[in-house]
Amino acid sequence: MAHPSITCPECGRATDARYSSCLWCGAALPPSGGRVIEVLSGGKSSQLVINGIIVVNVAYYLLSLLISSGTSLGGGLFGFLSPDDNSLALLGATGTYPVSRYGVWTLVSANYLHGGALHILFNMMALRQIGPWVCAEFGASRMFVIYTTSGVAGYVLSVLAGVPFTIGASAAVCGLIGALFYFGKSRGGNYGQAVSREVSGWLISLVVFGLVMPGINNWGHGGGIVGGIVAAKLLGYRERSRENWVHRAAALLCLLVTVIVLAFGTWYGVRVLSYRHF
Template sequence: MAKARESRAVLCSKCRQLISNQEKTCPHCGALQPDLFGYGGPLRALFRDSLDPVNLLTGASVTLYAGSLLGSFETLLSPPSLLDIGSPSGKVLYLMGMTGGAAWACGHLWTLLTASLLHGSILHIFFNLQWLRALGPMTVQLLGPARFVVLFFLSGVGGFLLSNVVSGTPTIGASCGLFGLMGGLMVFGWRRGGTIGAAMKSTMLKYAAIGFAISFAIPNVNNWGHAGGFLAGMAIAFLMPKFEGRHEGRGVQLLALALLVATAAGFGLSVWQMWAPFQNGGAVCAS
């Protein structure tokens, strides 16, 4: 026999009014399952107190880069050019969740998420983490940790989707998501208005101009991805609050959690799907 849950006072996961955890519908805002089956508190605590998403993404990127290097001894010993110093091999990157190319041809949709945390050289990861450390904390402070996660990963999806459809070249890197942060903060500043908003808008416009100028000057940069990420970030910002410090509801927190879980699961899926082709020496679909 199922044991009845002990009656407790909890905060509604949507409107944050005090309610009983026994309520099926919030008496204040009408939300269904206002305690999220007991997970309302932990979800709120995760994004309010526990999770620093900028550190999480930095740590994950560095760890994955180190892992990709460990799997690529041959390329490390004889880099083809200066920009290739510290470059993992293409096979290892496919195994870890690179998008485009064979992964896209095989229909590995999850690589639209995993590719954002992979990098192809020391310079690549260094520059991207510099941008992440500059734009990330600002986004978290203005919009909140869950909205930052959503903006970063969905901009990455938008950028990689455009580049996979238009150019199809194998691609990785945080820069699609980072251009999304720039586009998102630019639209945020424009909608917010006032002196601060206008300054934010022009700063982001300047950053983006610098970013695009550098991108076009360096060979093998995914310009389609950057453009797609920037446009996606702009579009997403219209669905977000136009003023800073707004409470993050359970919808955006659940979406952010789902994106993080799907990304983590995606790394496992890539290993699973690419392992056999990797061993056989070619990049062909496992199934």
């Protein structure tokens, strides 16, 4: 998440400008007239990864609308521009029924499908807010690995819990929240405590939202959070270890699997629907 930041005059690190003292070393900070910077993502590669995820999500959502036999223009707040269940199933929605009928590849593809305009808007806004912060602490490669594996973990738990049909990037986004929660607890100190407090607020909001709003896949959210914590622990973060070839290879593997799965989902969905039209 982007924070207004200032360079600490003592340790030289970028720290949150909302505080009167450095979150790294505890030194007093100068007034806001100092050199303030915006900590956004940790590099161009991070922006490329996040923008790429958003573009693919939007493209796959538009494809689901294109091949849908009946796109909803009403249906309440969350039903606007909703593709039908048939097109979602063919493109790779997951759950107990799709996994048993189509296969485990849907555990990946479901992370790039959405049930309406507001559904994808909220998920992509959350990714745009949280993704850069994860990139800043873990690096772009590790962020993408966490995003991919957390989404799969969330949907594996959903299937085990008996959720019949589910889609959305929220499990993967929850994985990023879980990674930040682990980072804050593991790092400790003033900065780690600040991260933990903020992320804990998000986790509480997720629980409340899941209990209040109907149709929320809380199993997917919970599995994503746990997946993000586990992935973050296994991969480590920048303060403890730099990104290396293992992290980049893992990110490349996740990318290849995602591309293959989405290409297959596109081919399969378009092919089946084209046969039905003849």
